[in-house]
Amino acid sequence: MSENDQEVVDAELVDDDHLPALTRPAPPARPAVDRHTVLYPGQNLPTEDDAPRYTERDLYVSERTAERLKNQSAPKNTSANYESQRNLFKAWCAQHGRVAIPCTTATYVEYVAHLIELGRSPNSISAAMSAIRTAMPEDMKPGTKQARGMLNEYRKEWSKRTAVRKAPPITDALLRAMVASCDLTTPAGVRDRCVLLLGRGALNRRIELADLSIADVSVDDDFVTLHIRSSKTDQDGKGEHTDIPADPDPLLDPVAAVRDWLTVLHRLGVSEGAFFRALTSRGTLQNRSVATERGNYVTGDAINDWVRGRAHRAGAKNWQQITAHGLRRGGAQAIAAVGGDPT
Structure with missing residues (x-):
C-alpha cells in the first residue's frame, strides 16, 4: 500500500441505491399580495423575493432634513x-x-x-x-x-x-360710531382707528393684524398695502398682498389712519418690528420684557379687546358680543351687498 492508501478517511457510507445524495429543494417564495393587488393577464404572481431589500440607508433622514421636519409650518x-x-x-x-x-x-x-x-x-x-x-x-x-x-x-x-353664537357683523353705521369714538389726540385712539380701518378694509383675521410688522405695511396716496406673511389659508408661508383703497371720507380713510399711526410710532421711538403695540394709559409703550412668546407683538385677544372697547364707547347695545371677527363679517356683507365677491 502506498502512503496515500494508508490515510484514514472520515466519511459516511451510503448505499449505492441512495446515490447521488440529493439536497432538499428550497421552499417556494411566498406570494406578496393583498386585497388591493391587481394583475394583468400574463403577469406572474409577485412574491417576497421580488420585494426590494431595504437597508438603514433607506430609512434614515439627514440631521438637516430632520430639523426641517421638526419645523414644519x-x-x-x-x-x-x-x-x-x-x-x-x-x-x-x-x-x-x-x-x-x-x-x-x-x-x-x-x-x-x-x-x-x-x-x-x-x-x-x-x-x-x-x-x-x-x-x-x-x-x-x-x-x-x-x-x-x-x-x-x-x-x-x-x-x-346649544345655540351657535357668531360674532355679530360690524355694520357701516357702527363702524363710523366706533371710529368716531377714537380720540386722535391720544396714541391709543390713533392706534385703534388704524386697527378698525385695516381690519375692515383687508378682511383680516385678528392674528394676522397682530402679526403685522412695520415692514409689512406700505402706504401711498391711493392705497395701503399689507403683506400678510402667513395665514390660516397660506400655511406654506408664500405670503399675500392686500390693497386697501383710500376713502374720500376723512373719518374712514385707511391711508390717513396708517400715516397717523406711523407718526405716533416714530414719536415713541419705534421704526421697526411689530406694527401694532400695547400702550399704557399714559400713551407710552407697554413694557413687554416678560412677553417671551410674542415679544413686542400683541396677541389676537388684544386686538379683540381694542375692538370691543371701541364698540362699548360707541354705545353698541351688544358690545360684549362684538369681536374683531365682526370687522370681517361686516366688510364681507358690505361687499356682497353691492354685488362684489368678498373672498
Missing part, C-alpha cells in the same frame, strides 16, 4: 393644541390600562365616547381625534368609522341644545 397654536390632546389621551390610556401608541380602534372609540360623556364640543372632539390619529405610525392608525358615527349623532344632539 403648522400653526403654532394648532401644534400646541395637538400636543395637549395627545397628552390627555396618553394619561387616559395609562389610567385605564390601555396602550396609547399605537392604539387599537376599540381604544380610540372608547376615548371618543369618554369625551362625549364629558360634554366636550363636537369640534373639540374632532380636533382630539385628529391629534390622536396623526400621532400614530402611518400603517397603524385606528379606524374611524365607529368613532365618526358616534360623533355625528352627538353633533345633532349638541346643535339642538
